[in-house]
Amino acid sequence: MFAVFPGCTLEKYSDDLKKPLVKVLECLGIEWIDLGGRCCGMPLLLSGDVDGFKEVVKRNIDYFKNVSVIVTSCAGCFRVFKEYYSGYVVKHLSQFILDLGISSFPRSVNLKAIYHDPCELIHCGVFEEPRELLRRIPGLNLSEFRLNRESSTCCGGGGLVKAVFPSLAVEVAYEKILRELPQDVDSIVSSCPFCYLNFKDASSIYNL
Structure with a gap:
């Protein structure tokens, strides 16, 4: 178990x-x-x-x-x-x-998403598994940030930055969205809940 x-x-x-x-x-x-x-x-x-x-x-x-x-x-x-x-x-x-060998998922989505590599998974060399899992979702069109995998930039929330300097963390996320996010993307997807929260806060604060 x-x-x-x-x-x-x-x-x-x-x-x-x-x-x-x-x-x-x-x-x-x-x-x-x-x-x-x-x-x-x-x-x-x-x-x-x-x-x-x-x-x-x-x-x-x-x-x-x-x-x-x-x-x-x-x-x-x-x-x-x-x-x-x-x-x-x-x-x-x-x-x-x-x-577990799950090849696909029963529910389809109509979504164009972009995957953000979390810093901590970058340090561990985990790049393909989250992407492969997303590719197995029917109807999900996956794209990439211009800088991705080993070259990916931080969302701004790691290393206790969001806890100590919350405004700075959100500003970094906002700048990444402005600089790297294609206009036709519906959603940012990440395998880190902290990245999720920081991007979510940036989207809310800056009305993205």
Whole structure:
């Protein structure tokens, strides 16, 4: 049995993303353990509190007894688990769904979307799985930012910037949209909830 780690962003700031996550897992018809209500420790690490981060990791490992596979939809949590939690198979949700062998989805959409590479998945070399998953959605026309994959630019919200300098984070997202987004795109899609929130805030504040 695998365990799902939603991450702080989904649980505290984006309930509209956690509900679909749960629905997707339920539709897959497989048993899973919910590791919700916990933090991977990344904010402490980014703020320089290494001792606090190590304590969170220790508590989580004690809590994760009998768990061998951790699945998360948060790019930041994914990177932290891959680099600082030993003894686990760690998968991003996009990787996990592809590994199940799902070739297509039953519901069609009429959407032209563009994919944004989250910084944390870039550092882990995860580029194709989210794109491949999107390509399997009937009716979804996927395009790319001019700068993508290893060359992709940050949404502005990573590295605690959105927490410490929220206006700057939104401004960076807005500038990326103005500079790189084709006019005929309906939606920006990302495999990071933090990127989603920052682009959403930029779209709302600047009436995009």
